[in-house]
Amino acid sequence: MKKLIKIVIPIFLFFLIIWGCEKAVNFQYNVDSSSCNSCSRCIQVCPVDAVEIGLNGKAVIDQTKCNQCGQCITVCPKNAIY
Numbered sequence: 307m308k309k310l311i312k313i314v315i316p317i318f319l320f321f322l323i324i325w326g327c328e329k330a331v332n333f334q335y336n337v338d339s340s341s342c343n344s345c346s347r348c349i350q351v352c353p354v355d356a357v358e359i360g361l362n363g364k365a366v367i368d369q370t371k372c373n374q375c376g377q378c379i380t381v382c383p384k385n386a387i388y
Contacts, residue, residue, distance in 0.1 A: 335372060335379065339364040341386035348378035348387060 342364040348357045349365065356371035357378055365386070367378070379387045 333374065334369050335367050335374065335376075335387055337365045337367060338386045338388065341384045342382075343384050343386075345383060347381040347383070351377040351381050353377065 339362060344359060344363050344365070346359065346365075349359070353375060354371050354373050356368045356373070357365055358368070360366035365378075367387070
């Protein structure tokens with residue numbers, strides 16, 4: 307029984323850590339449209355063209371294209387991207 311525990315527990319912990327890291331890394335950037343001033347700086351710096359101006363005239367991030375590089379956050383003068 308002790309041998310089984312010595313084998314099962316590390317394997318369980320390994321998968322628990324991997325699952326936890328995957329969940330922690332899987333995040334999305336969003337735009338606070340009330341703060342966005344439509345300056346388009348985020349659009350200009352996005353290396354994967356994931357940011358565009360939406361119907362409301364504010365920046366919108368296409369989550370399927372976004373690679374979470376963070377460049378849009380650094381150039382936003384209103385801190386509207388989080």
